Amino acid sequence: MATLVEPPNRIKPKGKHYYTIWQTLFEIDTKYVPIKPIGRGAYGVVCSSINRETNEKVAIKKIGNIFENSIDALRTLRELKLLRHIRHENVIALKDVMMPIHRTSFKDVYLVYELMDTDLHQIIKSSQPLSNDHCKYFLFQLLRGLKYLHSANILHRDLKPGNLLVNANCDLKICDFGLARTNGVDGQFMTEYVVTRWYRAPELLLCCDNYGTSIDVWSVGCIFAEILGRKPIFPGTECLNQLKLIISVLGSQHESHLEFIDNAKARRFIKSLPCTRGRHFSQLYPQADPLAIDLLQKMLLFDPTKRITVLEALQHPYMAGLYDPRCNPPAQVPISLDIDEHWGEPMIREMMWNEMLHYHPEAASTNA
């Protein structure tokens, strides 16, 4: 539980108070009172809190020692930049970013999100039954949020059940934009990070240089299958094993479906895999709605040029009764990320500070 503690060095800065949560010190604005820890991830500790000014519950994520790893710092900066622009009911809202006390030497960042009850990973692995309506509604919201993102030229690139937050009333929101990037606008080559690869599209696994929104559709297909089967569909142990699992389900690919692979050796590798007819999704998920099977099959096509798009998926008969094109306006303007992967700490720090000023314009005059 959260424990109020004395500030380090017993110097209490104005407007901040201190709590220990899971042995992690939280230095937060006094308007927030922590309730309890709700998670610990690779990047930080998260606790639920109440905003005393609005009586609203929020989730505060502390990312400690953020500049120790420039890749983590860039991920956080990317999330800050993107979430500031995004306004959609199926994308998590970043409500506040706390201003650190020292501009030139802060090490920790505190992000304040709207609080959700749990995530899809927990739901999938719990024992409660999920009806076809649950599955359909989750998928609809995910696709709707993704349609908004793609209309803003944003690829998420790390969709997985743990990044989909849900409430008891089945509202769903996409979170964690640390790997997101704009599609083609900045044109920069970005280093691929090693993240959970079970949801990665074949074109990413095969080192294709040119990929697009279809990589997110593949991830959605994997999540869709996981809701149906209550376990991951392609739990690879590493990149090559991942590809083998995919081929073992989809079956060996005809030559015409491999033309998207621009790396000759990657193409050779795929062809060298043992021949298999694969397994039809109706065999894997015998209880599923036939329309769900049809949509899943169209999402998990190996060839990204033939994979269904988000819009086409929303128009699929399985989504009938849910999708209304009049109620899903596109994002206002395409969002561009001018983030250079080679920025050093001073530049990243300055850019973060500038992002925080959007939430605290009153601090602009301070030059701490």
Place this chain on the structure above:
Amino acid sequence: MKKGNLGLGLKLSVPVSDQSNFARFLTESGTFKDGDLLVNRDGVRIVSQNDVEAPPPIKPTDNQLTLADIDVIKVVGKGNGGVVQLVQHKWTSQFFALKVIQMNIEESMRKQIAQELKINQQAQCPYVVVCYQSFYENGVISIILEYMDGGSLADLLKKVKTIPEDYLAAICKQVLKGLVYLHHEKHIIHRDLKPSNLLINHIGEVKITDFGVSAIMESTSGQANTFIGTYNYMSPERINGSQRGYNYKSDIWSLGLILLECALGRFPYAPPDQSETWESIFELIETIVDKPPPIPPSEQFSTEFCSFISACLQKDPKDRLSAQELMAHPFVNMYDDLEVDLSAYFSNAGSPLATL
């Protein structure tokens, strides 16, 4: 768009957030449980699942080491998924390495961590890094390991570039003894042998470490792409999966590459066409799977060394010698009479970790 779920009336039971992350692993007492493995803040125990009675609780007196008696000196290794710290015991002043692992939500990774804890409990061999104790508290696993003050073979190679044959033979003999223990006595495959998983100390000892956790660290750290590093030491049959499950012989392949790398001063496979970098992982794996294995130049190295490397780097695992068989290879013993002094060699190399 109106709030709520469009009148579908759908509801979810929300798992209890405090406990649900570890629901299958965390018992009421705050014990991490995986099959027969129990870990909590006081230590670790392996209890046969055949026992009808409830397993006995882990008590503080079960071991002499507790986290409260440990002082952290500095971080000596890091990935976001895990950190290795040099620590000192308050009462005895003995140094240990403390590996701290955040319990990531991915279930398969928890399985790997549990596997490492079980292996650590069983591995008692002078050629494998000792695990003294493991703890679990508030979502963090802490493992107290033997401190190897020379760092790893990878650190040594950065200093010395190449290692002469006589020292290589002495190093090889110790690693082989570790593999004989793992393969033939414990029936454990390491799966990730590489220079950074072979630790050295000022006494001249070489020990095997890291049973699977490095994969977790790679997966969770957010480090830049280490695809190439992932496959460098992987055996051909493991890469192409032509054989149903790899076996102990895949570790032998890794050993051969490590020794050849120490001898040559570079990773034994080079990108084709005089290129400086691998075009992609598929170029690397094509080279490993389809091209002949690398061989040491016979004019630079002894017949025995070349023969040993050849015995390790057979592409067909059936043709590869086992750790037991390799112990009898002439290269392993040909320098015995010289009384090779690894202790002096390691100390003179002055690994960056050797100074406190």
